[in-house]
Every structure is written in structure tokens, then in C-alpha cells.
Amino acid sequence: MTTTTANRPITVAIDAMGGDNAPAAIVRGAQIAAKQGLCDIILVGRGSELRSILPAPQAHLRLAEASETIAMDAQPTQVRQMPDSSIMVGLQLVADGHADAFLSFGNTGAVMAASLLRLGRIPGVARPALGALFHNARGAPSLILDVGANAEVRPDYLCQFAAMGKAYFERVLHHRNPSVGLLNVGEESTKGAAVVQEAYELLTRQEPNFVGNVEGNALIRGKADVVVTDGFSGNIAVKVSEGVVERVMDELRKSIKQRLLYMAGAWLMRGAFESLRDQWDYSRVGSAPLFGINGAVLVGHGRADPEAVASGIRSAVGIVQSNVVEAIREAFAGAAEQESPPQRNPSFPRKREPTR
Amino acid sequence: MTTTTANRPITVAIDAMGGDNAPAAIVRGAQIAAKQGLCDIILVGRGSELRSILPAPQAHLRLAEASETIAMDAQPTQVRQMPDSSIMVGLQLVADGHADAFLSFGNTGAVMAASLLRLGRIPGVARPALGALFHNARGAPSLILDVGANAEVRPDYLCQFAAMGKAYFERVLHHRNPSVGLLNVGEESTKGAAVVQEAYELLTRQEPNFVGNVEGNALIRGKADVVVTDGFSGNIAVKVSEGVVERVMDELRKSIKQRLLYMAGAWLMRGAFESLRDQWDYSRVGSAPLFGINGAVLVGHGRADPEAVASGIRSAVGIVQSNVVEAIREAFAGAAEQESPPQRNPSFPRKREPTR
Numbered sequence: 001m002t003t004t005t006a007n008r009p010i011t012v013a014i015d016a017m018g019g020d021n022a023p024a025a026i027v028r029g030a031q032i033a034a035k036q037g038l039c040d041i042i043l044v045g046r047g048s049e050l051r052s053i054l055p056a057p058q059a060h061l062r063l064a065e066a067s068e069t070i071a072m073d074a075q076p077t078q079v080r081q082m083p084d085s086s087i088m089v090g091l092q093l094v095a096d097g098h099a100d101a102f103l104s105f106g107n108t109g110a111v112m113a114a115s116l117l118r119l120g121r122i123p124g125v126a127r128p129a130l131g132a133l134f135h136n137a138r139g140a141p142s143l144i145l146d147v148g149a150n151a152e153v154r155p156d157y158l159c160q161f162a163a164m165g166k167a168y169f170e171r172v173l174h175h176r177n178p179s180v181g182l183l184n185v186g187e188e189s190t191k192g193a194a195v196v197q198e199a200y201e202l203l204t205r206q207e208p209n210f211v212g213n214v215e216g217n218a219l220i221r222g223k224a225d226v227v228v229t230d231g232f233s234g235n236i237a238v239k240v241s242e243g244v245v246e247r248v249m250d251e252l253r254k255s256i257k258q259r260l261l262y263m264a265g266a267w268l269m270r271g272a273f274e275s276l277r278d279q280w281d282y283s284r285v286g287s288a289p290l291f292g293i294n295g296a297v298l299v300g301h302g303r304a305d306p307e308a309v310a311s312g313i314r315s316a317v318g319i320v321q322s323n324v325v326e327a328i329r330e331a332f333a334g335a336a337e338q339e340s341p342p343q344r345n346p347s348f349p350r351k352r353e354p355t356r
Numbered sequence: 357m358t359t360t361t362a363n364r365p366i367t368v369a370i371d372a373m374g375g376d377n378a379p380a381a382i383v384r385g386a387q388i389a390a391k392q393g394l395c396d397i398i399l400v401g402r403g404s405e406l407r408s409i410l411p412a413p414q415a416h417l418r419l420a421e422a423s424e425t426i427a428m429d430a431q432p433t434q435v436r437q438m439p440d441s442s443i444m445v446g447l448q449l450v451a452d453g454h455a456d457a458f459l460s461f462g463n464t465g466a467v468m469a470a471s472l473l474r475l476g477r478i479p480g481v482a483r484p485a486l487g488a489l490f491h492n493a494r495g496a497p498s499l500i501l502d503v504g505a506n507a508e509v510r511p512d513y514l515c516q517f518a519a520m521g522k523a524y525f526e527r528v529l530h531h532r533n534p535s536v537g538l539l540n541v542g543e544e545s546t547k548g549a550a551v552v553q554e555a556y557e558l559l560t561r562q563e564p565n566f567v568g569n570v571e572g573n574a575l576i577r578g579k580a581d582v583v584v585t586d587g588f589s590g591n592i593a594v595k596v597s598e599g600v601v602e603r604v605m606d607e608l609r610k611s612i613k614q615r616l617l618y619m620a621g622a623w624l625m626r627g628a629f630e631s632l633r634d635q636w637d638y639s640r641v642g643s644a645p646l647f648g649i650n651g652a653v654l655v656g657h658g659r660a661d662p663e664a665v666a667s668g669i670r671s672a673v674g675i676v677q678s679n680v681v682e683a684i685r686e687a688f689a690g691a692a693e694q695e696s697p698p699q700r701n702p703s704f705p706r707k708r709e710p711t712r
């Protein structure tokens with residue numbers, strides 16, 4: 001009953017040791033997904049620990065041994081010294097063709113660095129970016145990237161993020177002419193730091209579907225299909241929206257409890273509340289792909305509970321099925337031929353290393 | 357019936373020409389506030405235009421002529437060449453003691469630059485910051501700064517933002533030991549760009565009430581009383597939260613209309629919805645003070661309608677009454693004696709210029 005790619009089922013390797021509630025929440029989430037028969041799952045981590053949580057064998061679920069764990073506060077550069085970490089071993093499974101995607105709820109920076117080491121970039125892509133898909137106020141999908149892989153960016157990185165986002169819309173969502181916006185503090189081209197102003201100019205010249213700056217509220221309203229920004233601001237935007245929704249729901253719950261009349265009203269309209277919750281529940285978002293890596297790599301929220309982990313696995317299956325990596329590879333085929341000179345940041349290797 | 361400071365009523369000078377709906381929305385808002393007798397108001401702008409909107413004289417409301425208007429896309433450096441602009445003239449009224457506060461719904465960068473020219477910094481403050489006060493999930497106030505005055509910051513600026521925010525909590529809200537947090541993409545000290553990591557170290561050393569990094573969702577939950585960040589990320593955080601609230605309310609409204617049952621339920625619990633709207637309605641927030649300027653200067657949302665303008669005027673009166681400027685002056689009295697060497701950015705003069 002598992003989804004298949006070519007002749008064998010899709011296989012997702014999961015970092016069982018990463019995340020606030022790891023390994024228990026990860027194992028439980030994998031069990032939920034395996035039971036649903038979505039795909040084959042390889043839990044990567046310390047076998048002794050994992051077996052204590054998962055005593056009996058389960059269909060579509062197996063373990064892969066990794067003796068080390070990369071801490072949440074580890075520097076990305078440390079991954080090179082930890083080839084037997086759950087992140088490095090999981091990515092190696094993808095590199096060797098034993099898995100179709102790798103998913104982690106751990107240290108985003110470490111996953112990015114390890115992905116560059118084990119899978120490398122798609123030729124032509126300077127820096128991969130973490131993308132987050134959400135439903136905007138028009139009821140349509142919007143994609144914001146980067147939401148956490150690059151604390152700092154250059155103007156040309158932002159243009160590439162736009163190209164990767166467009167490739168996703170055109171080739172995966174079959175959306176013609178997706179619009180591109182630049183997250184900024186005002187509508188005018190003179191807003192933002194120098195990097196942002198230069199990106200505005202570059203996008204104006206290079207991107208025919210550029211609709212200009214997108215402010216925080218316009219991001220939610222869906223002014224653009226693809227919105228590009230640095231990984232710091234993008235992360236703040238995504239987590240603030242999560243916090244606000246949590247708070248609005250919480251306040252509504254509290255005020256409903258204050259009066260019997262409100263409780264009666266809330267009971268009558270419980271269906272409306274449920275549909276709202278479904279649209280905004282972050283545990284259902286699952287995980288976000290690292291666009292630009294030469295393989296399917298996804299990162300989920302560190303706070304993920306088992307349901308969110310299962311949802312993250314579903315996202316990974318979707319990314320494999322929709323062939324996002326191939327779509328970006330095709331979009332960058334021209335750029336790859338005139339590959340850029342060495343980047344400024346030597347801590348991120350650009351070439352795929354020999355596998356261990 | 358106007359609020360008085362010493363022996364005369366509080367007087368607020370308003371930039372009648374700034375904002376998306378200026379001058380009409382500004383004039384109408386001033387009329388609302390003047391009618392309520394909150395304070396005396398001076399509308400600064402082109403007299404001919406203002407008189408066409410406000411044909412009859414009104415108590416507590418008068419005009420001051422300013423022939424020029426600073427556009428929303430003007431560079432901050434342009435204000436020097438426009439001494440007869442509504443922003444420069446309004447600030448001059450404060451500098452000369454004719455008004456107690458200046459309020460603009462226009463170009464934030466221009467207001468910042470003009471404030472530095474006409475009023476200068478509080479001695480010891482390197483860079484002023486725009487602060488936004490909101491109710492966190494604990495039902496208590498939180499202050500985030502900067503939300504738009506500085507696109508880029510240095511680690512020491514962030515420490516000063518923290519000190520200004522603390523002065524506001526301690527001396528205006530009478531809150532003992534306010535906690536300080538740093539907006540970031542994770543809990544760990546290694547997160548964020550170099551500037552943010554250095555700020556983390558500096559705050560750890562210098563700030564006894566530093567509670568560490570605050571992620572976007574923790575900002576809303578109220579992990580810290582004062583949260584510091586650069587003006588770009590802070591602006592994104594505030595506007596995203598505005599957009600999400602708008603969207604949640606909009607969706608709830610839409611789904612309620614789908615069924616008679618939901619409409620009945622919503623009618624029963626209308627009181628609960630009203631209290632929620634009151635807490636989140638951005639038009640009631642009004643305006644945010646520019647902390648660190650040697651005078652009361654406030655900036656409101658460019659989209660302000662007349663009600664929001666009136667609310668902004670109320671905020672200005674509150675800032676004058678609570679004497680925030682004096683509180684920060686006292687907090688920085690020690691720092692002023694060992695005033696820092698010249699700043700890196702020569703486009704923002706540090707000394708008050710001779711008035712025209």
C-alpha cells in the first residue's frame with residue numbers, strides 16, 4: 001500500500017535524534033506514518049535508545065545505526081567532524097540511493113552544512129534556502145524563502161531564491177507566471193538595508209514577474225506567490241505568525257469559558273472553529289524543503305510532536321513525488337554552465353565530498 | 357477640559373501631509389481628538405489644502421504653514437534640503453517649545469533624520485529606535501524595539517535599545533526589574549548573524565535581566581518585557597502579526613456566513629469577539645515613540661484612518677504625561693559623560709543644529 005517511485009516504495013530517512021522531543025516523538029511519529037503505509041521509513045540514530053522506545057518490529061519501519069548526535073547549539077562547521085552523526089548518516093543514505101529523502105527536526109544550520117557535504121548543491125545554485133509554504137488570505141499557496149538556512153544573504157542569492165521558488169510553482173504546482181516579491185519594511189525601492197535595496201534593483205532588471213516590495217501584512221495577504229528574504233527575517237515572520245495564531249485561539253478559548261452564553265454560541269459554531277484550526281495548525285504543516293540541495297532534504301519544527309512528525313513525513317513524500325529537485329535542476333541548467341566563482345564564505349564547501 | 361502640563365494644555369504638532377490618506381484622514385483624526393478635548397493640536401502642512409478640508413475654525417485646533425512635503429520614498433538625507441517641510445516645521449515647533457510632542461504618519465526614516473537635526477539625541481544615546489508596545493499572551497505589556505528606524509544595527513545599539521526599553525518599563529510603567537530578550541531564530545547563543553551573536557555576548561555581560569534569545573512565537577507569548585532587534589526584523593514582526601490577525605478575523609467572518617447555525621452561534625458570542633477585536637485592533641494602537649530623541653516624537657502607521665489618527669494623538673499625550681524622554685535622559689546620564697567617539701554613519705548628525 002506504500003506510494004511507489006518507479007518500482008520500489010518511496011523511502012524516507014529520518015534523523016531520530018534531532019528535535020526538542022527526540023527521540024521519543026520522532027519514533028512515535030514514524031510509527032504513525034508507517035502504519036498509514038505512506039512510505040518506507042528508516043529511523044537513523046542510536047539503536048539501543050531507539051529499540052527501547054520501539055520494542056517490536058513494524059512493517060515499513062527499520063533502523064540505521066548512527067553513534068553521534070549533533071546538538072541544537074552546534075555550529076554548522078562541526079558536522080564535518082561528526083561523520084557518524086544521525087544527520088550525516090541519514091544524508092549518506094540518500095547519497096547512496098538507499099533513501100529518496102532525508103528529514104530532520106534538529107539543527108537547521110547543521111542539516112544545511114551536512115547536506116552540502118553529502119549531497120552538494122544543484123549546479124548553478126550559490127546557496128540553498130529553506131522554503132515555507134502557507135495559505136495566504138486569497139486562499140492560494142504562497143512560498144517564503146529563506147526561513148532559516150542563511151542568516152545573511154547577498155542580492156544575487158535573493159534572485160536565486162526567487163528562481164527556485166518560481167520553479168516550484170511552475171513545475172510542481174503547475175502555476176503559470178508566479179509573481180515574485182521582496183520582503184521589506186515599505187513599498188518604496190529606497191527601503192531596507194543596502195543588500196535589500198540592491199536586491200530590489202537586481203530583481204527589477206532580471207525578474208519579469210517582480211511585483212516589488214512586500215511588507216509583513218502584504219505577505220499574509222498574498223501580494224506575491226514567491227516572497228524572498230534572508231533566513232533571519234523569514235524565520236521571524238513564520239514564527240511570529242505561529243505565535244499570533246496560537247494567541248488568538250487561546251484568547252478566544254478563554255473568553256468563551258467566561259460565560260455560558262458564549263459557550264453555547266461556540267458549540268453552535270464549532271464547525272467554523274475547526275475549519276479555522278485546520279488551516280492554521282502548524283503541526284499539520286510538517287516540514288519545509290531545503291531548496292537548492294542536490295537531493296530531497298526537509299527540515300521540520302524542533303517542537304514537533306508525533307502528529308507533526310508524521311505530517312513532516314507526508315511532506316517529504318510529496319516533495320519526492322513532485323520531483324522538486326529535478327525542477328530546480330532544469331531551471332538552473334543555463335546558470336550551471338557559467339557557474340559562479342568561489343563564494344565568500346569558505347565554511348560551506350561547494351563540492352560534493354567523497355562519501356565515507 | 358484639556359490635559360495640562362504645568363500650567364498650559366499639552367500641545368501636539370501633527371504632520372498633516374504624511375501618510376497614505378493624508379491630508380484628509382489626518383485632519384479628520386485631529387478633529388476627533390480636538391473635539392474630545394484631549395490636548396491642543398497644531399496641524400502642520402499646506403494651509404490652502406488643509407483649510408479646504410477644515411473650513412470652520414475648531415477649538416483646540418490650529419494650523420501651522422509648511423510649504424513642502426517629504427515623499428514616502430524620500431531618502432532620510434533629503435530632509436536637510438527641505439527645512440520648510442511639514443516634518444521639519446513640526447519638529448521645530450517642539451524645539452522652540454510651542455508644542456510638547458510631534459506626531460507623523462509619514463516617512464519613518466525622514467522623521468528619524470529630521471528629529472536628529474531639529475531635536476538631537478538624548479546625550480549618551482548612539483541611535484534612537486522606534487518602539488512598539490503590545491499586549492503579550494500573559495496579558496501584560498511587551499515592548500519591541502527597533503521596529504523601523506534603523507535598517508541595520510551594531511551590537512552596542514541593541515544594548516542601548518534594551519536600556520531605553522527598561523527605562524520605559526521602570527519609570528513609566530513602574531515595573532520593577534523588566535526582563536530583556538534578543539529577537540533571534542533559535543534559543544542558542546550561536547544563532548543569527550555575527551551582529552546578533554555579538555549582541556548576545558554583550559547583553560550576557562552587561563544586562564543582569566537578560567533572559568536570552570526570544571524566537572518569533574516566544575515574542576508573542578511574552579517571554580521578555582523588552583525585546584530588542586534591528587529595525588528591519590522588528591518591522592516585519594509587527595506587520596506580520598497585524599496581517600495574521602486581519603486574516604484570522606476575516607476567515608472567521610467568512611465561515612460564520614456559510615451557515616445559519618454559525619451565524620446564530622456568533623451572535624450569542626458577539627461579546628467575546630468584540631473583546632478579542634479590541635485587543636488586536638491595530639487602529640487602536642495609534643503611534644509608537646522614537647526612543648532616544650531629545651523630545652517626544654511619535655510615528656504612526658501610514659495606513660491610519662481618522663480613528664487611528666485620533667488614537668495616535670492619545671498615545672502622544674500619554675508619552676508627554678509619562679515623561680519618557682526625561683526617564684531615558686536619567687537612565688543615560690552616566691553614559692553621556694563618557695560619550696562615545698564619532699559614529700560610523702556620517703549621514704546622521706549627532707549634534708543639534710542651530711534652529712532656522
